[in-house]
Amino acid sequence: MHPPSRPEAAFAVELDAVRPDLSAPYAAALPGARAAVLSRLWRALAHEPLPWVARRERGREGLTLWLADGRRLHGPRADPYATTAYAAEVGLDGRPCDDPAGLITALGVPHGSAFAAELANSVASLALSRAGQPATDRAPVTGWEWEQRVVDGHPYHPNCRARPGFSVAEQLAYGPEHRPVVELGSAAVDDCLITGEWPAWLRDGGRVLIPVHPWQAEHVLDTPSHKGPTAHPLMSLRTLALPEGPHIKTALSTRLTSSVRDISVYSITMSATVSAFMETVAAHTDGLLDVTRTLGAVSAGSPDLAAVVREAPERYARTGERVVPVAALATTDLPRSPGWLADFARLALAAGLRLLDLGVALEAHGQNLLVVLSATGAPVRLVYRDLADIRVSPARLARHGIAVPELAGRMVTDDETALRRKLFGSLIGGALGATAGSSAALREALSTAVRDLPRTPDLAALLEEPLPTKALTLMRLSPGTPGDIWARLPNPVMEPDVSSRSF
Known part of the structure; x- marks a missing residue:
């Protein structure tokens, strides 16, 4: 017992x-x-x-x-x-x-x-x-x-x-898997940082209205919160979809999974620049990938009171198509051909490696990455959202003649290892691995998918080295160590005796 x-x-x-x-x-x-x-x-x-x-x-x-x-x-x-x-x-x-x-x-x-x-x-x-x-x-x-x-x-x-800090009633009221409709709060502020175009419907005369998650309003903020729009919570819990409208990312200052879900002033400051830059870079993928634009972002000088409004991924669907978060692919029976997983892996790798070669490493896990499915269920394009954790390489951008944006901080690096870890750890160890559901299925899909990909140094690193992944448990047991800690997983496309040497 x-x-x-x-x-x-x-x-x-x-x-x-x-x-x-x-x-x-x-x-x-x-x-x-x-x-x-x-x-x-x-x-x-x-x-x-x-x-x-x-x-x-x-x-x-x-x-x-x-x-x-x-x-x-x-x-x-x-x-x-x-x-x-x-x-x-x-x-x-x-x-x-x-x-x-x-x-x-x-x-x-x-x-x-x-x-x-x-x-x-x-x-x-x-x-x-x-x-x-x-x-x-x-x-x-x-x-x-x-x-x-x-x-x-x-x-x-x-x-x-x-979800420490959430009561049972709060989980039922706000957790997306419980399928509630959430009434957001609204904090009116006079002095704030705005980037992009803050929507007119989130203004009250000369004051800016910041959407506030009700949990945040009750447990964290001293600022009075008034009635705001109703919305449907998404996977991250703090991001919600307005009916027939954009998505709103709210601050939520509690630890969910690993991270405290507030919104840093740095990310608000960079949001418009990063969004415009990524829209430009995505155009170099020959239609493989679209990026949801950040429409506006606001901070009242604190990570606890901030919000981001961005496009809904569905706007990138054409007639008869569906846009599905990769994390949701395993939750329902979709029509799939025998080679569907290999086709999806080929599409995801082609887009991710192309952007990496250009100078952008995506955090392409199953929450940030969405796949556009045709009417028959075939994967035809990708959509990426939430640009806060990408990495940008000025040196790689310069090699391709792409203007380097005015960015600073952790987002900018020319470190080859850091760039590859960011993409491979999230895309292979996260999105594709979870979609496959086993080493055998992932090995079969990747072995087929990589045959048609250009042989770049990044692909060579993917094929010839153990796969990097975040050491999520060690990170939780290392509160004094800043940043990510990495593990090396057996690479599903390498020979087992080579792939597992670090075991």
């Missing part, structure tokens, strides 16, 4: 009060949620450069981790690209454990207590997300309906559904 964690029990008590009809489905969903989070955690333990893992041994009966203190952790083989829950239980010195938070607590690693609390929250939130799904469902029609099909969150992060 699994003893319920504190968040699991607390969620059950809250559900009994606010949605008693979900109490039984929630309890039934808990074992599967634990297995899903434990599988993500086991993937991290198997592949990330954790300092307290001394060595790893793969055998016929699974994978054994020898810890620096002499203990032994055993579990199944960890496919780095699997998206199913394959680790319902692991053993620590022969003692079985099916609870990810309990495992981290038992390991006693530095900074493990805070991470264990997040894992417990992730399990409870994931069970809640699964419990609230309808038994039957019609096919999505609008873009926001596709977004709300993504129930399990990040396919590889153990904190896939961690």
Whole structure:
């Protein structure tokens, strides 16, 4: 019998009060949620450069981790690209454990207590997300309906559904997978930074109206918030789609998955320049990729009170086409030819490598990257959104005669490793890996897709080196280390004995 964690029990008590009809489905969903989070955690333990893992041994009966203190952790083989829950239980010195938070607590690693609390929250939130799904469902029609099909969150992060600071009632009211309609607040300000064209409908005379997420209004802001527009929450939770209108990215100063979701003043300052620049660069992809434009951005001098208005991706669909976030591809049965995954991989790699060669590395994970599907379900183009985390190489741009924008800060780098990590880690280790769902399926798709691609130095690096990916668990266990920490995954298109040398 699994003893319920504190968040699991607390969620059950809250559900009994606010949605008693979900109490039984929630309890039934808990074992599967634990297995899903434990599988993500086991993937991290198997592949990330954790300092307290001394060595790893793969055998016929699974994978054994020898810890620096002499203990032994055993579990199944960890496919780095699997998206199913394959680790319902692991053993620590022969003692079985099916609870990810309990495992981290038992390991006693530095900074493990805070991470264990997040894992417990992730399990409870994931069970809640699964419990609230309808038994039957019609096919999505609008873009926001596709977004709300993504129930399990990040396919590889153990904190896939961690929402500390959100009550059960707030998750039900604001979580996209629960399919609510959210009434945004509106803060009127006199003095603010504006870039781009702030819409007239978000002005009140001489004052600027900043859309405010209701959670932010209640828990963070001192500024009075008045009634704003209603909208549908998207995958990131803080970004919402207006009915028949643009998307609004709001500040949300809490930790979701890994990051605190405010909007930096730096990103507001750069938003118009980056948007115009990316519109120019995307024109060099010969129609492979469009970028949603930032229409306007505003900050009242604080990351806690800011907003961005940008185009909806659907505007790039032609008659009969659908625009689907890559993260949603696995959530419904779409018509697919036998070679569909290879066709999609070829399209995504062609666009991503072309932009990388020009001097732009996209953060092309399943949330930022969308695919345009024809009426028959064939992938025909891509749409990219949210430009805050791209990387721009002035040297590469100059080689192609493209004007270098007036950018500064972390976005600008000529470091080849940093540029390739940004694209490969998000596109292969994220979007394509999660769509394939296993190393075998990803290997088959990539092996076919790369045959038709130009042989550039970037493609050579992709084919000949282990695949970089963010070490998401190590990053959560390293609060004093700024920036990203990277792991090296077995490359699905390399020979296994070469690809896994860093294992």
